[in-house]
Amino acid sequence: MALNDNSCGWVETLPKRNDIRRLQGDLRCEWVVIGAGFAGLAAARRLADLYPQADIVVIEGQRAGEGSAGRNSGFAVDTSPGRVGDDETMKSKALTSYVINMAGLEYLREAVEAYGLQHTWDGNGKFHCAAEPRHAGNLEKFEEILQQLDIPYEWLEGERLNRRLGIPYYHKGIWTKQAALVQPAALIRGLVLHLPENVRLLEETPVEEIEYGDQVRIQCRQGRVTADKAVVATNGLLGEFGLFRGRMMHLTLTASMTRPLNTAERYRIGDPDPWGILSAHRMGATIRYTSDRRIMMRNTAEYWPGLAMSESDLAARRKLHLKAIRARWHMLPELEIEHTWSGVVAVSRNFSSVFAQPAPNVLAVGGFNAGGIARGTGLAKLLVDQYAGVPSAALSEAQKLAPPAILPPRPLLDIGARLNVMRMRAGAGRE
Template identity: 30%
Template sequence: MNGPITVDIAIIGGGFAGLSAARRISQLDLTARVAVLEAGVVGEGPAGANSGFIIDLPHEVSSDDFSGESEAKFRQSVLIQRSAVALATEMAAENGWGKDVFDPCGRYSVAMSADGDKHLQAYSGQLSKMGEAHRLLKTSEIEAVTGSKAFTSGLFTPGTVIIQPAAYIRGVADCLREPVSLFEQTPALSFERYGAGWLVKTPRGSVQAAKIVMANNGHAESFGFFRRRLLHVFTYASLTETFDPSRLAGERKWAATPALPMGTTVRRITTAGGDRILVRSRYSYNPGIEVSDTAIRRAGRLHDGKFTHRFPALGDVGMQYRWGGAMALTRNHVPAFGEIERDVFAACGCNGLGASNSTAAGIAAAELALGHESELGRVYRQLAAPTSLPPQPLTTIGAKLHLAYREWSAGAE
């Protein structure tokens, strides 16, 4: 951005939440002038570092977590996540995205222990009770999918969409049409009251807007919102170099989340030059919303062990890429959402599942900003506000201990 502009709505953040909000605004009001301000380049931030699951069902399949959920809460979660799937599906159909970008192939949850097997069986029972399609897989059946003898059972649910996250989020940006404008490398530095609306300042320009949508997740704190209410957590991933597909049996493309929370996510990806395996695991508390190369290397060593354990025949295949991605969690697991000042609307605090939760929050924030009523909006408005965190250093100590305990509880998973 160079110079001043005037719009109806300024959106701060060009990730899942911000671009989905822009898309929804343009659907509801073709004349609304919108400016999306992205500090970096679309696809190079947390959205592009996502593991690529737009999940349609509750993610944590632990029977302890799930057994206390009421049917209404389950349905609420499904509505939120399927709203994200619906928006993504709509754009894929409009733009003819291939399966290399958008693949409605479903996902597997995989177990590696008796505890994992038990949790999958319990979750299967809950899904049956809710009338949700799924299929339990025995050891031999999940081996036939993954080519790995390490998994003891699996559970398949058909509603998840698997995306190539950077290509997907850039595709969403490319869908935007006038009068929606996207400004990359244009961080919002601050905003202040300006007449009846707001003035957003950027390094080389400014945006006068009637309304603002905050879609910058943990960085909402940088503007003074949700202080001591957001936990800044990073998760890490490694991606192998390409290998000859004949070296690993099973299907050539699949995506699996762990049976136990905080376990290891694995994807097999098909490319023109061969196949790759993605391994995502390890969580760290980073209140500065930055991660060091040392932390990425440390997580990478863990990934190497998990990869070798699951795919011993590929022991000589190295990792070509490693990275960390930021999440913003709240203590009571609710989004940082709503009208936080007059005509300022937040779609932050994804609590993980950024592709699903942030997309849905962006949709709901757009509807709220335009006064549009929907079932999704009613669900979001009924959610509690994020609770405050303990004073430092108790938050840091507690967060690190909690993450370490959850990872330890996941065991081999």
């Protein structure tokens, strides 16, 4: 389990929680779900939908929403540019990804509406932007896929794009209209507070050992959980639970969040509506202008085997974030950063995910390649559907996923990953 800093802006801007329930002694249940991120909570909800009499326990090593699920940039994506393959392969993979993402978005949207969590959710899409003309070609390739799959989008450029964002920085942009922007920690907290009656959540209950068999036996620090069936929804940590070892690597990302803009500052930039930008370049900045008028800047991605960063590590990256904010919002020289934090994303070599039933009574889902909100939700929900025999077009697409490819052994992995990240970063330019 990664050790996280205590300075995540999404978490720190929420009220403190005191309603933590931990494992106390041994317990027995029908289903155990390991991991209370978006995938784990989706699996628990879907199990409760389909098996309302089942006793379901979710265990989480940290507090729900304070790990990777609550530390990301809050993009519940509909679709994103393809990564590998020829045109037909990219089109097929893009369709599969889009259908899975939309299944996740719809399942989350249902929960948002049912539980009154609209304050955590902005369903007005996201932007993919290029600051330099040389990177606009990536957007044009992305547009081809959007057109082929009939996915709603719109081009914005020049003054129209500048007015929408409130900054004269980006050259061109594509607005995909079905994505959502969320406050990830608040959304996880809302889902936790509205778990079905037959679901129990145990937080701050790290797993120390797991044994698979006719029953799944999980030894935790505070006791043992014995379950008939398990869903392991630990994303990039599946290998630590004895599943799909050597298939996923981690990148450590850092982000900063400013104080809210005051009224004068908001009007100085044209008082735009909230927005989120994903860069046209893979190593470009991910940015949010949030509903409470803060700016979140994430513009570092590093191969950092230790995962967690020290205060001095974060301070160095905070300077990079502030420099990038100043470059885009030069008209706001007084704006300062309030929070800086790190987080990890799980990336597979072939950008695929785990969608598997490795044993008759074990389901495994993970490897979301930085798309855990929508993709993780969709895959977890569909995996439970597959177990229960509930067919759908989305399930048929999920079943097409190849497993994540095997990674090279260390230290070759370390050397190759660092070199690849450095190479990609060198070409990002103003992005």
